[in-house]
Amino acid sequence: MAEDQRLARLHILVRIAPQWTYREVRLAAETLAREVENRAPGLATARWWKEERGESVFVDFNQNAKDRTVASAYSVRPLPDARVSTPLTWDEVQTARPDQFTVPTVPRRFADMGDPHAGIDDAAGTLDGLLRLAAELGPAEKPPRSGDGSGRRQSVMPLIEVARTRTKPEAEAALDEWKSRHADLVPALHPADVLVDGMRGSSSLWYRVRVNLQHVPEGERPPQEDLIADYDPWAGKEWPARPTS
Known part of the structure; x- marks a missing residue:
């Protein structure tokens, strides 16, 4: 379990045999998220855009992306109480709270109960069922593209x-x-x-x-106004010129 200052994030790690492509793994993860949403509407969502999720829990299939990193087990998080990303048993999920797992408490927990992740590499799963379900569900609905020529997706929310x-x-x-x-x-x-x-x-x-x-x-609804603050994170940065052919 890892946490930032706003919310708890539960990472579900599943070992699979190394026989599928990146695209297949990502499709399987997205399909799993969609199926969770279908089975628990209103409670869970697979919608990537934050403004479309409402109060639902986001099943973040986009962690299966080439540029993503996750908090490894037993890594210390950058919070004042030095919380630690900690593996849980399924029985603990409903009652555990992130502030229970800190630098002072986790070593004692490990000594008492061992590592809940022990043996994870001995149980590799298959994606066959999820890939069959992906074919049955068809492509996921995507937000419309912006009409300004940028190719960016356009939110339907006001x-x-x-x-x-x-x-x-x-x-x-x-x-x-x-x-x-x-x-x-x-x-x-x-x-x-x-x-x-x-x-x-x-x-x-x-x-x-x-x-x-x-x-x-x-x-x-008020119209879009001038920004109260307009910080430019790229101000003063010099980018290398693109090579020309």
């Missing part, structure tokens, strides 16, 4: 952007300022409508603040 900041406290301050300007709208917002996201910059994280106005009546 989003407005509030700020781009260097740090999370700055992002939260910008959000508070926006809420003070639009205090009449705040009661209509659901917790999942407020999006403060860490974004990958050229060498570090930056933060983007957005608000989903889906629960605000259409005629009362």
